[in-house]
Amino acid sequence: MSSWFDYTINGLVVGNIYALLAVGLALIFGVSHLINFAQGSVYSVGAYVGLVCITYLNTPLPLTIAIVLASCGLLGILIERIGLRPLQGRTRIAPLLATIGISLVLDQIVQLVFSAQPRALPSQVPDWRFVIGGGSIGALDLLIAAIGLASAAVLFAFLRFTKLGWAVRATAQDREAAQQMGVDVDRVDSAVFAIASALGGLSGLLVGMYYNNISPAMSFQATLKGIVAQVIGGVGNVPGAIFGSLFLGLTESYGIALFGTSYRNLFAFVILILVLISWPNGLFGGRRSLPPEPLTGTFIAPSRPVLLPFWLVVALVATGLLLPVVVTSPYVIQTLSNAWLYGMLALSLTLVAGTAGQISLGHAALLAIGGYASALLALDLGLSVLVAIPLAGLITGLIGTLLVYPAFGLRGHYVAIATLGIGEIVSLVILNWESLTRGPIGITGIPPLAIGKHDFYSAPAVYWLTFAVLVGLALLQRRLLRSPLGRTLRAIRDDDVAARTYGINPNRYKGLAFAFSGFVAGVSGAITAHLYSYINFETFTSQISVLALTMAILGGLGNVFGAIAAAIALVGLPEIFRVASDYRMLIYGLALLLLIRFRPQGLFGTV
């Protein structure tokens, strides 16, 4: 079977490309315990620096590489110094949000300078082809592999044989202890970001040359693939990241071979979840890897939440109810309705991420399940919308919990990656299960929101409906948090082992949290589907998952009111900044960074 040989080679070629991304992510994770969402943006900056060098300055390849390494290294130092160091020692989750903000800002700057059009990045490597099996590989493939291996070797030598390398490893093992031994941990952070960003930029350059295609939109996918690859290898493990990348490339390639192109990522993500469950430390993690992460309060720092007095809550709800009477602009009312729908999503996520301590990066999947469930119940079974929406919530709660159940044994960032994978799986199943979901064509003609014969078309009607549902769910969630159930969930979050010794079965409680959370998100997705009248697999993208997490963190993890306030802010700000036209998303990113800079514990504090 010569084609199997070709699939293997192709898998290795692609894995090779993921490896360059994953190594940088692994290095930063190893030292800072941080998923760096900005890595993909540095990667695209690297590609564009390369473009400037090659097309405008006509530099030869070694000089191009040197310039890209230097400028991206510098960019890494700046990111660490300006974006992350001020947050040090505040909370562990704030830097994650900061990297999301930095990524937004960098992507927007690249787009403003170079336009959104994809550009060709001419390869400076001679176009020699080597025939292997039925296909061939080029000199650039070999160069990418060589640079991947060389950078891993140099890193290995650096960590093993230089003083700064020892300092990096010491800091990775125990930051406080290293500091007490006289290690300048700030300098270590700087060095790590410089190295990782230089590598990220270099991979952008090489991958851009490989595809002869670079665009400002290339960063998000690159980050996702890099994260997945490094987790397969074992987080924070550099050789593991390379191995994980090749493994991911191979699974994708074999997935195509076995099932066809549209199953590529589905197969890869199913393998990812299986790997995570079977080897919770990654394939390369072994026993020597990091101790299981959050022990007490490391991940979610306790802070004093802002408590709203009862009269203020009543006043806010009353204001919310009366708003459409005062504000006549349907545009503002519609935007606020969107904020209420996202508020439900944020409530749902803040419960599992904040109260139960399970950071989820796949929450958009719950919206999708809810939306599809309600749309299909109304269209195929002819249920009235009023019945379909809560039923869709229940279905989402059930399916969501069953999907996440296998990941309950995981902790910290592994939960985030597992949920990210599950989210992708849901979206790909929707795409491929055509007999039920109508595949890529999507579902059209979803009936509008209605009670009996009364349609909810006008902006105020949609507003009142979404606001009422949001307030109802928020009160329910507040009640839940104050009950013994809420206390138990926080106990599991803060100290899993201690909770067990008190006879608590963490899985059962996590299951309850995910079920409630799934219900809330499912209702939000269901209302959205009826509001839009058309949904397909692209309606609820993975970027919505990132946005939901941003809201949950910004509001203060676990904080019900904070989640809603953050939803208003993050849905409203891009609308307000419309006056800035082309600069609107840039300003939005900067606003996000400022908010997290001054309120790292979230606007209203962690509960």
Place this chain on the structure above:
Amino acid sequence: MKTRASIWTVRWLVAVVAAGLLAILGESPSSAAEPILLGVSGPLTGSNAQYGAQWKTGFDLALDQINGSGGIKGRPLQYVFEDSQSDPRQSVSIAQKFVNDPTIVAELGDFSSPASMAASPIYQRAGLVQFGFTNSHPDFTKGGEFMWSNTVNQADEQPALAEFAVKRLGLTRLAVIHLNTDWGRISKDIFVKAAKEDGAEVVATEGFLPDEKDYRSTLVRIRESKPDGIVIIAYYADGALIARQLRSAGIKLPVVAVSSVYSPKFLELGGDAVEGIYTKANFFPEDPRPEVQTFVKAYQAKYGKDPDTFAAIAYDTVVLLSEVIKQYGTERKAIRDGLASIKDVPSVIYGRVTFDPQTRRVLGAKTINLVIKNGKFALWDGSKPAIN
């Protein structure tokens, strides 16, 4: 330290909210003798931003010509472009903004089906024309009598492509690689049906995801199906990537691509690898039709590059709407009725545009067979590919 920080946060938040309120309240209604406004909802940031940028070039060129010759009854025609990122959440808000702004006479866009069709109920209810000039989803115009589209109908385009591949180029075993979205999927289904009717066999169909960049393994799968020709249903950026990876997979077969690849970017991103690819286009610079000549010459003069299909359809759309407004006035309802009754508006894509008032779409897009020769699009000279 902590209190100072929170005071600053409060001040900052107050400033942001105040700025926002000012922005909302500051939009005063415009007086008479003002420009006639079209609302555009489309992506200027996010992953589809490149298409919004192409639209703008077409819009601006059409407006230069219309306003340069006195506008519409002395009033200039202009557009308000709101960035939706092709995100339904934002396109719905934009729809509320447009329908409640009495100065907007018609709306153009959005780009993707989820973003466009989520906003349709709002436009339909308010009685504002939603002109989806890239919306090929067959259900888009079924959203109501205010949903219109002049996008090239896949029921037109795909049978013509199949005819080119099968009858003209003589290919008999086709492998189709298509973008797995509503557009790509519908195109593929129509193409496969037409190709079979023309007597060819479709030996493989592979659908790829919008974010895909690596096609090597897909191409191995296609090679295994032993086709004698490859059909690409994708936009120009993906199309160029596929073309480049064909040779890595050791495939040297004739390639036929849909007209969406007709863009100078396809040549730039594809390099040597797109040489010899057959495609179709709705217009071509050497086409003697006067509307094509006016458009292409002016476009090259203004932007220093060749236009692509997205720019052409955007240009056509503004020309069409200016003609409707000229003849039927600026009332929203009048524009809808005007679209139903207007006849033979000059168009780059169609030659002459007349809508079918039932489907609210246009049939009869012009097509020309092209081949890429010496790094340029050239008219196909009728020669069949050498079968390897």
